[in-house]
Amino acid sequence: MSRNLPKVGFIGLGLMGKPMAASLLRKGYSVTVFNRSKKDVEELVALQAKSADSPKEVAENSEIIIDMVTDGPDVQDVLLGPQGVIQGAQNGTIVIDMSTNSPDVAISTALELEKKGVEFLDAPVSGGDKGAREGTLSIMVGGKKEIFERSIPILEAMGKTITYMGKTGSGQAMKLCNQVAVSIHTMATSEALLFGTSLGLKAEEILKVLTSGAANSWNLQNLGPKIIARDFEPGFKAAHLYKDLKAVLRTAEKENLPLPGSTTAYELFGAVLAAKDGEKGTQVVARILEKLGERKIS
Numbered sequence: 001m002s003r004n005l006p007k008v009g010f011i012g013l014g015l016m017g018k019p020m021a022a023s024l025l026r027k028g029y030s031v032t033v034f035n036r037s038k039k040d041v042e043e044l045v046a047l048q049a050k051s052a053d054s055p056k057e058v059a060e061n062s063e064i065i066i067d068m069v070t071d072g073p074d075v076q077d078v079l080l081g082p083q084g085v086i087q088g089a090q091n092g093t094i095v096i097d098m099s100t101n102s103p104d105v106a107i108s109t110a111l112e113l114e115k116k117g118v119e120f121l122d123a124p125v126s127g128g129d130k131g132a133r134e135g136t137l138s139i140m141v142g143g144k145k146e147i148f149e150r151s152i153p154i155l156e157a158m159g160k161t162i163t164y165m166g167k168t169g170s171g172q173a174m175k176l177c178n179q180v181a182v183s184i185h186t187m188a189t190s191e192a193l194l195f196g197t198s199l200g201l202k203a204e205e206i207l208k209v210l211t212s213g214a215a216n217s218w219n220l221q222n223l224g225p226k227i228i229a230r231d232f233e234p235g236f237k238a239a240h241l242y243k244d245l246k247a248v249l250r251t252a253e254k255e256n257l258p259l260p261g262s263t264t265a266y267e268l269f270g271a272v273l274a275a276k277d278g279e280k281g282t283q284v285v286a287r288i289l290e291k292l293g294e295r296k297i298s
């Protein structure tokens with residue numbers, strides 16, 4: 001079935017990783033998976049994935065290894081740790097980190113892997129859990145051009161728009177730009193709904209008008225209806241957007257660049273975490289705005 005395709009390893013089977021690995025299996029790749037929570041592993045084994053006991057064991061059985069974990073320290077743990085990919089990878093193996101962290105993590109990880117002859121791409125994604133399930137993610141890639149070109153078929157098995165951004169770290173730089181816009185759009189969606197409904201407008205009508213004019217956005221289309229339905233289940237966890245905004249502001253500070261919109265979003269998402277709602281979807285920020293305004297979107 002997968003005779004001419006490289007053997008793939010996949011580490012991190014969360015909201016994003018599980019459907020991405022499933023896409024690869026559907027396209028005929030032989031995939032060896034590792035995840036700490038075993039329930040998610042069983043689901044993929046049922047789809048013909050092979051299971052490994054550590055990232056090291058994934059590396060021993062794979063030519064291309066993808067990781068989709070949470071943050072920079074997690075990436076470095078699964079790639080460079082004592083049971084990490086670096087311990088089992090062969091010279092020439094390609095590692096693709098698709099989680100969101102920061103350009104400096106990508107650069108230092110690539111340097112460590114290079115010492116063992118292992119190639120590295122930073123290739124974070126946008127498009128949410130829906131894009132992961134449908135194989136339509138937008139993937140932004142940093143690293144050596146030649147390694148990017150060799151990796152295009154596997155990236156196309158998970159995504160629809162694949163963009164080469166430049167040297168190592170550029171994929172993460174692009175993803176942080178994306179998170180600046182996403183976080184401000186999420187605030188905008190919640191704020192417009194709160195403002196409009198407090199003026200007596202109907203929430204559904206506000207969304208209909210906003211999505212048919214200049215204010216339209218992915219957030220309004222996808223998160224607006226969830227806010228109205230009071231569905232705060234995660235496609236993208238609020239805690240993850242908070243960690244991304246932290247990386248945005250840390251990176252901007254090094255550039256002496258003020259980002260007032262992102263700073264406000266960071267504070268609001270900090271309040272979401274303080275309210276113990278970090279595991280909810282990012283649309284839960286609407287509840288913080290409701291508390292501040294002492295009224296509800298209804």
Ligand code: NAP
Nearest residue numbers: 012013014015016036037069070074099100128129235236
């Ligand atoms: P998630 O559902 O919380 O899953 C995170 C996965 O990483 C889990 O499988 C977790 O294993 C694993 N993990 C975390 N730290 C680990 C460590 N130190 N060692 C081994 N495994 C570890 O998160 P997600 O939504 O899939 O997001 C994954 C990445 O994609 C994040 O960087 C996120 O910012 C980014 N992203 C998410 C979305 C989205 O819409 N969800 C969109 C674009 C990008 P356990 O289950 O065992 O804890």
